[in-house]
Amino acid sequence: MKKYLGIFVMLVASLPALPTWAMEIVGPDVLVDNTAQEVLTIVRQDKDIRAGSKTKLLEVVEAKILPHFDFTRMTRLAMGKNWSKAAPEQQQQLVKEFRTLLVRTYCNAFTTYRDHTITVEPLKNKTDDSDATVRTQVLRGQGQQPVPIDYSMAKTADGWKAYDVTVAGVSLVTNYRSTFNSQVREGGVEKLLQTLTEKNRALIAGDIKAQTTK
Numbered sequence: 001m002k003k004y005l006g007i008f009v010m011l012v013a014s015l016p017a018l019p020t021w022a023m024e025i026v027g028p029d030v031l032v033d034n035t036a037q038e039v040l041t042i043v044r045q046d047k048d049i050r051a052g053s054k055t056k057l058l059e060v061v062e063a064k065i066l067p068h069f070d071f072t073r074m075t076r077l078a079m080g081k082n083w084s085k086a087a088p089e090q091q092q093q094l095v096k097e098f099r100t101l102l103v104r105t106y107c108n109a110f111t112t113y114r115d116h117t118i119t120v121e122p123l124k125n126k127t128d129d130s131d132a133t134v135r136t137q138v139l140r141g142q143g144q145q146p147v148p149i150d151y152s153m154a155k156t157a158d159g160w161k162a163y164d165v166t167v168a169g170v171s172l173v174t175n176y177r178s179t180f181n182s183q184v185r186e187g188g189v190e191k192l193l194q195t196l197t198e199k200n201r202a203l204i205a206g207d208i209k210a211q212t213t214k
Helices: 002-012 028-045 054-064 071-085 088-113 172-212
Strands: 117-120 131-139 147-156 159-167
Touching (some): 028 117, 028 131, 028 147, 071 159, 088 172
Antiparallel strands (some): 131 147, 147 159
């Protein structure tokens, strides 16, 4: 799963920050397809991102990606049966730390995969379903096999939002669920929160160090 994290980030970046045309009601496949090239062009051409600016990259992530993911649902699904074991304030902290973990982890791998090509498979079912799977592929060139990546998306009052991503047959939520369950078994929800917090601190410290040594 780890070797595909950068590819996942590139696909996540294709989710829009509501440009004018996106205010219209469109299917999730059209939403992803219409914005993929636009966002990738920004990433490829932005001189600061190409130079390795984590600050600029985080700005892009905050503006283009985060509004279109349901992190509460993702965290709840990743926690599984352990979600109910967490107090309300712990649940809020889990969502915050999980969100930070995903953003930091994927930002660190982002620029490596900016030159790949994305194809989006049009949805065959054009009904008014509130849940859909958008199937995409990353074309890596040089004789390498395409990487299939599927978005699980739900229609909400705020538009379509992704709540899981399956990379080469491996669900992001399921992958983290195994890790989360292990941490909860070892020391309860507090142990998981401590692990996530320490991991995020390490990632942030690494980003700061990388920027100061440029």
